[in-house]
Amino acid sequence: RPVTDADLANDPNNTSEVLSYGIGTQGQRFSKLDKLNPDTVSKLVPVWAYSFGGEKMRGQESQPLIQDGTIYVTGSYSRLFALDAKTGKQKWTYEARLPDGIMPCCDVINRGAALYDELVIFGTLDAKLVALNKETGKVVWKKDLEDYKAGYSFSAAPMIVKGKVITGVSGGEFGVIGKVEARDAKTGELIWSRPTVEGHMGTLNGKDNGITGTTNASWPGDMWKSGGAATWLGGTYDPETNLIFYGTGNPAPWNSHTRPGDNLYSASTLAIDPDTGKIVWHYQTTPHDGWDFDGVNELVSFDLKKDGKTIKAGAKADRNGYFFVLDRTNGKFISATPFVTKTSWATGFDSAGKPKLVPENRPGAPVGEGKGKVVFSAPSFLGGKNWMPMAYNPDTDLFYVPANEWGMDIWNEPVTYKKGAAYLGAGFTIKPLYDDYIGALRAIDPKSGKIVWEYKNPAPLWGGVLTTKGNLVFTGTPEGFLKAFDAKTGQEVWKFQTGSGVVGVPVTWEMDGEQYVAVASGWGGAVPLWGGEVAKKIKDIPQGGMLWVFKLPKS
Numbered sequence: 001r002p003v004t005d006a007d008l009a010n011d012p013n014n015t016s017e018v019l020s021y022g023i024g025t026q027g028q029r030f031s032k033l034d035k036l037n038p039d040t041v042s043k044l045v046p047v048w049a050y051s052f053g054g055e056k057m058r059g060q061e062s063q064p065l066i067q068d069g070t071i072y073v074t075g076s077y078s079r080l081f082a083l084d085a086k087t088g089k090q091k092w093t094y095e096a097r098l099p100d101g102i103m104p105c106c107d108v109i110n111r112g113a114a115l116y117d118e119l120v121i122f123g124t125l126d127a128k129l130v131a132l133n134k135e136t137g138k139v140v141w142k143k144d145l146e147d148y149k150a151g152y153s154f155s156a157a158p159m160i161v162k163g164k165v166i167t168g169v170s171g172g173e174f175g176v177i178g179k180v181e182a183r184d185a186k187t188g189e190l191i192w193s194r195p196t197v198e199g200h201m202g203t204l205n206g207k208d209n210g211i212t213g214t215t216n217a218s219w220p221g222d223m224w225k226s227g228g229a230a231t232w233l234g235g236t237y238d239p240e241t242n243l244i245f246y247g248t249g250n251p252a253p254w255n256s257h258t259r260p261g262d263n264l265y266s267a268s269t270l271a272i273d274p275d276t277g278k279i280v281w282h283y284q285t286t287p288h289d290g291w292d293f294d295g296v297n298e299l300v301s302f303d304l305k306k307d308g309k310t311i312k313a314g315a316k317a318d319r320n321g322y323f324f325v326l327d328r329t330n331g332k333f334i335s336a337t338p339f340v341t342k343t344s345w346a347t348g349f350d351s352a353g354k355p356k357l358v359p360e361n362r363p364g365a366p367v368g369e370g371k372g373k374v375v376f377s378a379p380s381f382l383g384g385k386n387w388m389p390m391a392y393n394p395d396t397d398l399f400y401v402p403a404n405e406w407g408m409d410i411w412n413e414p415v416t417y418k419k420g421a422a423y424l425g426a427g428f429t430i431k432p433l434y435d436d437y438i439g440a441l442r443a444i445d446p447k448s449g450k451i452v453w454e455y456k457n458p459a460p461l462w463g464g465v466l467t468t469k470g471n472l473v474f475t476g477t478p479e480g481f482l483k484a485f486d487a488k489t490g491q492e493v494w495k496f497q498t499g500s501g502v503v504g505v506p507v508t509w510e511m512d513g514e515q516y517v518a519v520a521s522g523w524g525g526a527v528p529l530w531g532g533e534v535a536k537k538i539k540d541i542p543q544g545g546m547l548w549v550f551k552l553p554k555s
């Protein structure tokens with residue numbers, strides 16, 4: 001059965017399939033299934049598991065897709081697996097032949113695929129987009145997103161919007177130019193391209209489509225030519241406003257003293273017209289970022305019911321430690337509240353949506369050829385929240401945010417741009433803030449920003465979240481568990497040990513009247529590579545690479 005635009009629009013209501021990253025393009029990660037609930041979840045049992053195999057046991061961040069009885073799940077090293085959803089029997093696999101020179105910053109991960117028509121589409125670490133026939137696994141088309149030798153890479157799940165496949169790029173740590181692009185999903189032909197650094201020209205149907213921003217005034221000199229703002233996490237799409245929401249990463253280099261100004265459109269959320277690639281509004285969560293506070297986190301559409309009104313809102317739990325609520329029709333700031341215990345870089349946000357900065361907590365300018373003043377900053381550059389997606393439950397009216405409590409020593413160093421080389425101009429060591437936990441799954445009331453409940457986890461949380469009509473919240477832990485919580489109270493109601501750290505994104509669906517849950521297990525991602533003292537603390541977590549599938553039996 002081919003996947004149509006109508007199927008994708010209906011994804012949040014179709015409980016027998018999961019056709020898109022986010023369980024619907026709005027990204028709520030809410031399932032309408034309720035057979036599994038706090039009363040029945042103790043009966044949830046594993047039915048099969050599948051090994052991603054070989055020596056390639058590394059970070060498995062993928063969200064599986066389920067269509068017509070088949071599971072499509074990506075694995076580390078740019079691999080895609082099609083499996084029979086009932087039995088786990090392998091239908092076909094695809095493995096990208098990756099060149100030696102790829103430069104992913106943060107492990108060899110992949111976050112998932114997109115389904116459209118007869119195709120399953122995913123991106124590879126050498127910055128290519130590949131469309132495979134979903135029945136056979138044969139390549140139908142393949143396109144270069146960018147030049148991997150310049151530091152471009154790809155790790156996100158693509159998104160389908162009205163017949164177009166929407167993608168970003170990774171590479172912010174190499175001074176690439178971020179961009180959002182739309183291609184004809186059936187052919188891969190480029191329709192529009194929108195750079196995310198002010199001063200660069202967009203394209204529409206092969207013609208110039210206007211310079212991004214008005215001028216490059218928010219960047220000094222030539223700094224905009226290697227300005228970063230990588231769109232590495234992928235976006236969400238809201239059919240009600242017909243807008244694509246895309247986050248942008250850190251400005252390059254990290255050393256902010258090289259680039260006085262706001263450095264638009266880095267560390268921002270952009271609202272983009274899916275038909276033309278024009279930026280309709282933007283909101284910058286960290287102006288003139290100096291801490292690697294990539295603003296890529298997903299903007300999740302929801303109805304904000306406040307003061308007797310219903311506002312078409314969007315929420316974003318940002319790497320900088322603040323939970324933002326915006327009017328998604330126009331980008332107007334509504335609120336920003338901290339969702340971690342310490343935000344040293346800013347004391348809050350004013351009513352216009354500008355951060356109240358703490359200037360002495362910005363790492364100092366390099367002194368001559370030497371490093372500048374070291375500051376202790378919280379959150380660390382790995383963020384109050386990183387890539388792992390939150391979930392929103394319209395019944396509890398709560399967001400469930402996978403947060404982390406950590407800080408860093410950070411300092412600046414001199415740096416010059418060189419194509420394909422790391423472009424940071426900074427050094428750092430990440431440190432835990434508390435002895436007993438780093439990770440915290442927090443239930444946040446979007447009306448007040450208040451934390452309604454929290455679950456504390458010793459290791460940093462690095463997996464995505466799922467919530468259900470059955471009053472449950474699922475997420476994984478690096479200690480190896482997939483866990484379920486009561487969505488209203490936060491009480492832990494179920495757990496299962498998968499054998500390796502869970503940094504995947506769980507999904508649920510129904511087959512033959514039984515509710516299923518699937519999650520990928522396999523420790524990895526940025527923490528073991530960049531986590532400093534935290535990485536040392538958790539160095540004994542075993543590697544892995546498995547898809548686990550569970551169900552609630554009929555009897």
Ligand SMILES: O=C(O)c1cc(C(=O)O)c2c(n1)C(=O)C(=O)c1cc(C(=O)O)[nH]c1-2
Binds near residue numbers: 109171231292386
């Ligand atoms: O600026 C970028 O282009 C970029 C890309 C990625 C990526 O593609 O995974 C990460 C980051 N930055 C990053 O800063 C980061 O902390 C990070 C963590 C992870 C991960 O998957 O664990 N990826 C990335």
Ligand SMILES: [Ca+2]
Binds near residue numbers: 250294
């Ligand atoms: Ca980054």
